Amino acid sequence: MNVNQSDKSPVCIGLLGLGNVGTGFVESIRANHDLSEKLIIKKILVKDLTKSRSLAIPDGILTSNISDIIEDSDIDIVVEVLGGEFPAAEYIEQAFMAGKHVVTANKEVVAKHGSELARTSHEHNRQFLFEASVGGGVPVINALVRDLAANQITSIKAIINGTTNYILTQMTDYSSGFSDALTQAQQLGYAEPDPANDIEGIDSTYKVAIMASLAFSGSILVDSIYREGITKLDARDFRYAHELGYSIKLLAIARRITGEVEIRVHPTLIPEAHPLAKVDGVFNAVYIEGDLVGPLLLQGRGAGPEPTSSALLSDVLAIAAAPSGDHAQLNPVLGQQPIAIRPIEQLLSGYYLRMQVLDEPGVLHKIASVFANLDISIASVIQKESDEIIGTAEIVVTTHESLEADIQVALKTLIQQDCVNNIGACIRIDL
């Protein structure tokens, strides 16, 4: 006998959504004897009652009417896996008002409405848990909320979107072009038919907003997060980066800098010795630095029905195990005060620039003078392939730590030089 095995009656769940994740959630409970005894799925909200499903659902469970769940007083916990902003956000609010706890995997809702929903849950003394919204089965939220509670978090660097990491890994390992790698990701089901949310970095902004909100105790406006996707990356840049000792990853970064927070999502060159450089394929990883703990790396499967169900169920079981009393105290603290976000122009970073120039004497001197005039310190210059027929060469410049605003001026000045045909890439380096 476990000493704290509970004699509580089973917990009733209302599940919103029966797509991939919802189906995985039901299957995960059914496959586990202990969970089946503790948790009962009383109702499931679906759009279409008549749709054929891979899963046999007993009569009376499916409903297309949200009120059947909100008004069912047997239901203790609403598990929301609808995805998308609306109606999910409204349903969650209704659930709190009806006295139910809510567990969600919905990063968009938590990122955009987390603060107000946290307030509502608090007013109704209910729990609002969202471990599954960031990093799938990787316990990122609990790490920030609970395990590092005594730390001042100084920075978070994360590979938090499996689709883009799969694509970038293909581009690294097989020198694939972006569209080939995307097509392959789509064929394997790692990328959506409309992949914009992933490849443009939007999904990562939701997740970094949630992490930063918890780490820095305030609310973050998603639209205020600087964002660049991976669509402009070229296979050459992965080759050149490797020659320079770097990997290219789509990083979500949030750092505390003297009263402000820097928060951004963009492709980044990271040294190959950094733990994040070795996180490949669909894996997610979050690298957190705290004043006491130092660096902490959490790595695992960031998506998929089973890892997501692992996180959803850990939240459900935490609610089920909690003593009665002041439930709201167990909520992650999603701050209400907006956090001041540092403009990207003030970023200090290394930079990797690839440009096509005329292959003639004096070109390097002209380019170097552009950087020198702006006090930008060059770390390396490498001449890559040259094209004798059209008389051009490709050069790659990396800088020491420089101010983003200066780099932007440098780019504008460079492109105006007669000797510069085009600038093929400008990628930040995490030094």
Added chain:
Amino acid sequence: MNVNQSDKSPVCIGLLGLGNVGTGFVESIRANHDLSEKLIIKKILVKDLTKSRSLAIPDGILTSNISDIIEDSDIDIVVEVLGGEFPAAEYIEQAFMAGKHVVTANKEVVAKHGSELARTSHEHNRQFLFEASVGGGVPVINALVRDLAANQITSIKAIINGTTNYILTQMTDYSSGFSDALTQAQQLGYAEPDPANDIEGIDSTYKVAIMASLAFSGSILVDSIYREGITKLDARDFRYAHELGYSIKLLAIARRITGEVEIRVHPTLIPEAHPLAKVDGVFNAVYIEGDLVGPLLLQGRGAGPEPTSSALLSDVLAIAAAPSGDHAQLNPVLGQQPIAIRPIEQLLSGYYLRMQVLDEPGVLHKIASVFANLDISIASVIQKESDEIIGTAEIVVTTHESLEADIQVALKTLIQQDCVNNIGACIRIDL
């Protein structure tokens, strides 16, 4: 304002021990304004009241009498960082009986007395938390207890002792001999003057016993854990392992195998592509596989006053935040039933064998026949250095998955061969 900021009065702590970790704990609270407001260290148990200390402690806080803490009804939580089995285990029990919660970093006490202490804490409706006992600041316990609560854990592989990992990293990177690497670790303060607990793998057995107890819901007798330290490793083995594509790490392994649990601590060859192969220096890492989450890697600083304080304080804050009510429900489930441990002879593993043989025709044939007679499948045979003066050669054999009992017979048979001078190493391979 944070929506769930608490108006509770500060929590009073009685600290047992003011060594490195205890001092770090006090300093961590003092350095953090929020923590200083929430937590008051009312009493500190020390052996010697007159000892000069790096930390200024106000009058009336230090005591050398445990009763001053146990009988102080203001004290809510006892934080135990004495280390060692006794009197720590007795003090913890007394604390529960006096109605106090206990937070401890003491792996030996949790490994040897965890089940009975969990029962006592349960009887007194108190919390018994020990995140700091495994992995320092890496949230291993909470991952197993809470984040992976819905998972069937299938295996845990861990680098869980920073001292030995530092030594092995030195032996890998600089081809240091074991004693040189140990001396260096001692000079840097990474190894104790008496290093036996670390280098013999004893510390790792405590930690893997705690992890396995939580993952597999039962009690583990520490003495029943198969254990080999790192003292017999030779610099050559690191070189040869690298040539074969492996790193050598001291792994603590616990796996569930059809109703039994395999649990062992020994040097292990792991493929260089495995995430654990890249965990270097004093870092700890735990690689957990669950049926839902898949593989999950947690990596960070496994020792030191600050990371340990990070974990202690997360437990203290969790107790402080918990609603009043049934505290015992929040305890990690340290099972009471003994877990059946599979004898090491039944282990299936790859093996790396290094032996000195006579450098003459037919030797390889004789050696191969020993393996063949036992149905042990050889994966590779490499002849390494030979010594022409004494007429010997060194060969390294690796096997495919084999039964430990068969390998033991093979070793005995090999050493009886005239052509085998000695067997220099037999190291298990995690295939």
